[in-house]
Structure formats: structure tokens, C-alpha cells
Amino acid sequence: YGDELYDVMRALKRLCDPAGILNPGVIISDDPRAHLADIKPTEQIEEEADRCVECGYCEPVCPSRDLTLTPRQRIVVRRAITRAESAGDDALVDDLERDYGYEAVETCAADGMCVTACPVLINTGTLVKRLRRENQNPVMAAGWNAAAAVWGTTTRAGSAAMKVADVLPPALVKTATTVGRAALGADNVPAYSADLPSGGPARRGLRGLQGARDAAPVALYLPACVNSMFGPAADGVGVGAAFVALAERAGITVIVPDAIESLCCSTPWTSKGYTGGRETMLRRVARAVKDTDPAGTLRVVSDAVSCTEGYAHLLADAGIAATVEDAVTFTAREILPRLEPVPPTMDTLVLHPTCSSTQMGVDADLMTLARAVATNPVIPDDWGCCAFAGDRGMLHPELTASATAAEAAAVATLDGDGHASCNRTCEIGMTRATGKEYRHIIELLYGAVFSDARLELSDPHHDPVGD
Template structure:
């Protein structure tokens, strides 16, 4: 009923649009409720518009229909991919058309030299597909792990290495597009080009006329060519009229960087670039910006892939963080640094290039000797300096302030002068704590500062600052007001200032040719309002300490298992901020009530609390921790049942086993078909309160475990988790339970085993924590800590957990006082050196649990699996499984949505998968079509005792793994 009410309250044209679209699209892809309109209407910029209608699109035909209907009704439309854009170009107060969740087509052609992508593909996934060919996309934006191809092309995004030679404009081969009136065009198809010329003669003719006007004006033509010698995304790509003759080729290149204001890009074919395998980096320090700029000029044209400039303020922002080079602390005021990278096809060539770079830089005196390192771990630490700049400002800002990152480019010969002028203006306008860094080879500088747009005077100050900066960059230096972040809304009022009246007039004509009704993303790029950049500023009220530092960048979203079911971490935070604001202002009680009611399911119940969002977040926010806090508030007055469960935990285990036994017996009697129907019916009748049974439901187990004392040289404390003590394999799966597999492995490795006392009563506390009972979780965790301390002889013995999430929680709880090991980490460190292994043929699937990812154990998991199988497959597009403890039983739609890509990602010949958490394995088995088991089961099946047992080779100090990888599963 609420959904119908939302539609009835829409303005008339939007109601009509909804009803028309509902005939052709599933109803759940047409969104009008306040929560999701707010959530989807937010991007990474400091602007906010709330759409009246959100439409999720899945095909070019659906796009054409939408544009036809909105055109007839006169309703503006904005297309949005990942929403990582920084300049307000993916928001709307009208119709927001979402690409994310669809348009995922990806084809690698011609040995990787070309790639065809639909706009909903994440940039990093394209590079993952190209990696086996030694190729990659030319554009390399910092947001490539979250941004999508549609946004990369529509904004002509670049990055640290691509410069102006490898951006989308230079590497695009063709596009499939949908024009504002719904007309389709495939620029690679001669027949499609001919059809467009026939159907839209005024467009083709108009482009040719502008081309001819520019070519007849030598001064304008020269100015256009000069403007694009450096990075420039201000306005439209007028260089298309200079670089190309055919109007369709001009059209193709005008769409690059057009920010969705001219047409919809439905597919793009890129020419890829080589990904050179050998790299080396150096962090060079100079006494001032001028010397750093001089070194950059000497490096330009040499064998360098990237040169990143960082001023003293930016270095100061990160100098206190762990792992930073010690030289940062002792730098003189005014100093600057260059982070330099060179890449080559061979180690020998790399050495030659390093020598060439050092020779080029030699005339410029550095504060310290410049040393290049080809060691990955070492150069990654150097790049951590650069990566940490933006997060450092975001983390340190005052609550309520906005992180503004602006982006300009100077001619490289004047970069030092421009940088000093920029620093002067920041100081004059009260932004003295701002930082400046950027892509020095391109003269491209980013500056980051934190105004409080909740203060009217602060908005006025920001307006004066932007006027002065734009005058300085455009008039004094003839630079770019936007180098790579797109014009958007914040520079739209200044496009004419940079380009002049004549060029700006041509841009207005381009817009009118493509979009005569001004319905595609209005207000972006072309905007006649001189104060447009000061309107619709995003509020960032205080909500909760866990989430207040969020900068709403969206980097978290690809990691979230509920991203296509309900909301993402960014969206949850957006809604929580609005709830907090409405509670303070009391301006709309009904809206507040509705948001709070809808958030219960859309935000809290369907959050897996896996914490992977923090691994991608620039300021390390774990939105799952906030969800646990919300659950704790909800349960603040009703913790008696949780306390009773904590006090009588052995009884809880017995009840769980009994319930599993009943379900298993019913399955045996009724058969799978009848059991499934009965389970679905019971769940419907209970209105979703009863857990959903599946064929992957485990059989009950009750381990009988006894310690061993043979005098072996390795003694181990083994703690079987409560899940492993309760849940065995599914019916029909003949694999052993995890405790049996690990016990067998320990015996084969000739290890003596110790168990803690009263195991049936012990639990790490995670089930209580995830449900919002922190006191009971702490109690159980401390009970287990005491038992493990006693069993391990005061922490002297290593402690093996058989379930990754439990190991992860206890490691953090005891903070290093006990040597606790994840099961796969333990196998890798202690057992593999003591075993002989026979690898199994064929592929096996591997799922690295969220806790193991956060612990940096992804590579360890791959290594152990690869020791036992000829081929290990980590399914693409699968991260957190969404089972979330028992949530896979109570909210199975979360598990199903998170694993929607799993079946297609598995090779047809794959017969089994492996992980390290029994509940995750249940959900994976239910959706993969093959059983998932503990990785310990695979290792045990492949392992035997060597004729003479070897002593373990240490992989690190007790309680640690050797330099764990921080990578995450694909």
C-alpha cells in the first residue's frame, strides 16, 4: 500500500510516466519511495538532488523507450552508473535512470588488443579480464575499483598514468548510443551511420557546419588544439571538430566527456594498452615546489609512467601514519616530493630506464639520494603515501564539513608558479590547511579542503574563492578549470570564462543539436545560472561517530552483498544522516517516520555486517559495525533471552542439533520436492518468520574429541567452533565434518592436540555480537579467552580455530595475547611443511571468507588450495556470500542476491568448492549447484605423512602469518 501511496503523491507527469513504464518494466525497477529515491540520488559530489522517480534499466531498448516517453512528457532524465563522480553530474531532481546492476556485457577481442564493454561494467573488472593478455584500459582513474565504464567514458576520466594519450578520447574505437529522441546508433556499422544521416539530417548537418566554421577560423582552431595539449574536461570536446572529418566520428568523440548531456552510451569498444610487467618507483624529496617542477620537466619525455607531486602540507597530513617513510617528518617547510614510477617489459629494460631517469633528474638537487625500488612490497609502501592523502583529509575533517576535491591543470612549464599561486589563494581565503597534490607530468593538480556548507557565510567564502581560482587558472595561466573530474555543476558557470564567448557559443549549439528539449542532465556543463554551483549543496549532519567521517564516495558499494537487493553502505549512511537531520529539525515528522520504518528492512535487516566495506573505504568506515550498534539499541531493553542463551550455551547447541535432526528426518521421509514445497509454504504462512530450509541444510553432528599426547615436537590447542560442533555436511554429502578433517590432518602431521575444557559451553561471541547483544558477546568472548589461555599454557601454544570468522573475532578481542590462527593460515604455516601432498586433477572453486579477506589472507588461501588442486578458480564477481551467520536462513534473499553471479562464474567441470566457514558453505552450496566444504577437507584428502616427518619451516613469528596479502577475492 505504501508503494501505491508514493506513486499517487507524485506530480501528474511522473505518475503518467510510471504507469506507462509499468506496462513494459517489472514494477520493482520503478522506484518512488522516499528512502530509495534519497539513497540512489546521492553521488560522490557535494551536491544533492532527490529524484522523483528512479528507473533501473537493463537494455538499450529500455533506454530508448524511457527517452521517448520522458521526451513526450517533457521530463528531464539523468543517467547514472556508479555515482563516484565528484562534480555533481550524476544526480537529478526529476528522473534518475540507473545503469548499475545491469549493462554488464564484456568481450575481449583480438588477443586483448580490443575490449567491448557495456556501461555497467566496473573498470577494474575490465582490467581483470584483460590481465591474462598483458593489456589494460588506457584510463586509470583512482576510483577504478568502483567506477563503471559508462562513467569513465562519459567523464573522459584519466588518472595517474594515462595522461592525454591514453584516455577514452584517444582510445575509443566505436560506440553504440541512444540519442535523446530514442534513435539508436552503432558508429561501427555503416548501415547504422547511414540510417542516422537519414533519420536525423539536422544533427549530422549541424555537426558538419560547426566543423567547417572552426576550420575556417585559424585562431579558434589553434586555440582548441592548444587547450587540449594538457588535460581538459571543461565543456565539450571541441577538439573532435579539429581531429575528425566525418560528422559521425565527430559525434562519437563529442560523447566522450559529455557527462550524459548529449546521449546515452550503451556500449563502447576500446583499444587497450600494454600493461608492462616490471615496475620500479622512487620517492624523491626537493627543497621546494620549484625544484620539484624542474625535475618533472626534465623527466617529461623520458621513460616514466607516472610522476606524482605532493606539497609539504599533503605530506604532513600522512607523516604520522604507520608505514610512512621516516624522511617525511624531517622535511623543511616548503619542501615537496615526487613519486616517480617507470615500467618496462623486462627486468633488464627496467634497470636501463631507472638509470635514464636518474640521469635526467641529476641536475636538480634532491634533499636525499633518489633510490628506485623494483620490489613490489617496497614500492607499494611508497604509493601508500600518495593513496593516503585524500583519506587523511577526510578522516581528520570536522564533523559536518564537506571534503571538496577540485582539479585544475596548468601548462607544465608554469606548474610551479601556478602551484604557488594556488597555495596563496587557499591561504587568503582561509583554507590554509588544504593539501595540494597531482599528476605532475600533466600539470594536473588536485587541491582538497573542507568547507562547512551548513554555514551561509562559509558558502559565500567558497563562492569568492572559486571566483578567484577560476580567474587565476583560466586568465593568468590559460589552464583547465577541470582536468579530469568533469565539468559537472560546480564548474558549469565558469565554462565560458575558460573558453571565451565564441567557443562557448559552439558548445551551446552542440547541446541544442543533440538535445533540443534540454532534457538530458540539465544544469550540467551548460548552465546559464552564475550561482548554480552554490545551490543544492549536500547536508552532512552529525549522525553517529562510526559513520560521520563518510565522504559518500561510493568506493564501498562493489563489496556490499546487498547492493542489488536493498541498499549499500554509502546509501545506508545517506539515509541515517537524513534521519538524524529530521530528528533535529522536526521539519517533516511523516517523512522521518517513513524513513525509520523502511530502514528497518532496507538498511538494518539486510546488512550482512561483513565489514568488507571498510576494506575499500578511504577512511576505513565499517558500516556493519554501525548496523550492529543499531541492533544493540533495538535490543537494549530485551536482552534476557540472550543472557540466558549465553549462560546455558550447551543447551542452545543441543536444541540446534535437535532442530537439524528433525529437518533431516523430514527430508528423508518426504523427499526433496515435497520438503522444499512444505518449507516454502511454512515460511509464507509465518510471514517470513520461519527460517527457509534448503537442500544444503546441514545434518547435526556431536563431536567426540580427545586430546593426544605422543610427545610430538608440535603441540596445538584446537578449538572447534560452535557451528562446527553442531553442523555437519548436508544430506547426501559424504565428506567428513570439518573437525574430523582437521583432526585427521593434525594426526598426519604428527601434532599433539589439546582441547580447552568445557567446550560445549564455549563460544567466541560472534552470534551475540551480530544480533546486537554486545554485553553477552563480550562475556562469551572473555570466557573463551580464559579457557584458551589455560589450554595454551599461558599463551605458549598455537591455537587453531576451524572457522575463520571466529578466529578473526578472537584475534581482535585478545589483541595479541594469544597466538590464534585462522584454519587455512594454520595449515599453511604449520601443517603443509610436515605433510606430503598429491594434487587433485580438475578445477576446484575457492571462496575466501570476509574475515580472511580482512585479515589479509587471500593469497594464503590461494596458496593452500593450489597445493592441493591443479586448478583453483576464484569466481569473478563474488565477494561476501551474504549468509551472515544465520541470516541466510532468516533472510535468504540476501544470500541469493549476493551469490547471483556464482553459478555462471564456475567452470562447467567444477565439482566442488571450498571455504572456511560452515555457514558460508551452506549458502554457497545452495546457490552454486556444487557442494562447498571446508578447505581442510581438501587438504586432508590430498595429504599423507612423509616417511620422515619434517620440522615446520617458520613463515613468521608465532601468532602471525608471513606478510599476508591485502588483495580481495575477485
């Protein structure tokens, strides 16, 4: 402003605050060394978050912001722990670390939405995954790593367990999981609730050429194991069966690895910090992709967007330079243009984008498919990550309840004829939050295209791809 105007400001300050008690020395200061005083110390912490400037831009998109801590707060407390350690304040360190486990680590969805708002591109979820990795329960880690070795059997067992739970009295199953959680810890044993779906179909019937089958494959299809563990909603056909049927109608061929039942994107191990299981899956997926596509020319497609993101990271870490995209994107670009136009099957379709669909740029394709089945597809203004995060919403249901509260209230005002997303666990989380049945958008497109021929796929307990 120049000396003259600055002197005017100083005079006004003295008139308004002669005692100098309002914000002293912050905006108007006579101290020539003010730039050297009151500098905030910043302790060095883990490299994943050390560059944080504590601006708080991440906070509005964090699913745990109304329950425990935000990304900024997780980092601030991490720095406070480091500062207390340096000062030798063991009591403070113990107090902070005792609460940090639940407040910062257990209730972090690790969804990465914070990176979409962070000006220095910090994904606090990677810090949390590191902390989980460094402080893992050795017994649970051994169990999960062993499960990776027999993942096909594990997914079939998980599906069977959900089918059994679906026919038992809910109170009986809930009591059993409550006892398990009390004995082994809430962060280790999922909580059962009656709104969980039955088990899904096995993936073994999808091996080999799928879709049109009479042409060269244009994609390597990796059906997600989560759709085997959790079956489709109500009378739904499931996204795998829907995708294959639509590909066949469009004259498109895809190929599925023979080892598909034993494959996974590795997200369950990555998110929990269990490195052994992730390495097992990395080697197995890399081998299956190379065996199925020796030339390395096919794009890789999966049908649960968080799994698609997981496969993208997994294959990159394996040194495989494959193009990985979600089934929603593949369907919007390759399948939909080859289908006969169909009349909309509903007016208002409420969409739930996910954290992974946002980060992978799938949301526009989600809307494209929605416009093919509805005249008025809408995304609630208050949408956000549902925080179901694989099994996190079963381990800590309070996290998903808090994360979805605002969006659920918005959904209640929209009077939708249908509700859709692009990830099975997110659909479960939003169904629980709103009381509305969320389905995969590809299932809804299948319903529109095959509205006059539901086939045998309409039976949710029938394996639509064979035994």
C-alpha cells in the same frame, strides 16, 4: 589554466550554450562567490559512519547492493532521518524509519567487506550492529543471552534438531518454520530448506591434546561450534576431524580447552546486538584460554574463518595478547610442509574466498592448500560475500540469493571438479546458490592425504572424535 585559456573556455561555453542552460555555473562560472554557494549539508550521525564522504566505492562489494541498500545508501538515509528530525518533519521520519528496518538493518550481512574498499575505512556493518543493539527485541535478546549461559547444551540441541529435520519430510519442517516466522517475525525465526545439512558431531571428544599427542602443543585449538550445529557435506569427515588427522600425520600436537563445548567466538551475539550474551562468552573464552595456556605462549587457531575473526576481536577485548589465526593458515604453514607430497586429486577446483578470509589475509593460504590438491585452482572473477552471515541466510534467504547470483553464474561456466571454501555457513550458502557441493579446503586436503584410508570418519552421522 590561466586567465587567457579560461577566457577561451568561457567563450566556447557561450557559443555552445548561449542561454546557459547546460550545467550552469558548475564548471564555468562568473560568480566570484561560487565557492560559498550550493554547499551540501552533512548532518552528524553515529561515529561509526559520520566521516563518510558518500563516494560509493563500497557499493560494488556490498552483498545487498542488488536487493536493498548499499553502505553508502544506508548512511545517506541515516543522514536524511537526522535532517528530517532536525526540521521537525515527523511524517518523513516515520516513513524513512519504517522502511529502514528491513532495507538497511535486517538485510545487512554486517560482513565488513565495505571497509576493504572504503578510502576512509568505514565498516558500515559496525553501524548496523549498533542499530540492532539499540533496537533489540527484549524477548529475543533474553533468549539469546540465556542460550549463552548453557551454550554446550544449546549447540547439542541445535545439532540434534538438524539431524531430526534431516530425516523428516522437508515439507513438514518447512511448514513449522514458516508458521514460526509468521508469528515471531522473519528476522527472528530461521527458514528451513531441504538443502541444509544434518547436524554435526559434538566437540567434547576433542578436549585435551590432539594430533600427535606425544609432544608439547604448538597451538591452542578452538573448534568452531558452527561445525557442530551443521554437519559436513555428503560423505565428508568435517573440518575438525580432518584438521586433527592431518596434524597427527604431520607430527604436530595441539591442545583443546576442556570447556570447548561451551565456547563460542561470540559472533552470533555481536552481529545481532545482544551484548549480554557476548559478555558471558567473552569471560568464558578468556578463562578457558588462560586455564589451557597459563604462560600465554600458544597461538590460538580456529577452523571457521569468520569464527577465527570473532575470536581475534573477543580475545583482544578481553586483554589477551594472543596471536589468533585460522586453521587454513596454520595448515599451510605448519602442517603441509611436513606432509609427504600427494598427487592432485582433481583438475579444476573452484574456490570461494570469504569476507573474513579476505579481511584476515587468509586467501593466499587458501590458494596454497588448493594447489596441494588440484592442478588448476580458480577463483571466479565475480566472487563476493555470500551473505549467509551465520544465520542471516536462513532468516533472509533472498539476501543470499541476490548476493550469490553473479558468482553462481560464473561458477556454472567453470566446470569444476570440486568446490571449496573455509567456513561452513559460506559453504552452505554457495552450495545452495550453485547446486555444487562446497567443502572446507582442509577436508579436501585430508581426502588427498588419506585417499587410501578413509577410516570410520567417512560416516557423516558418526561422531569422529568420540562420545
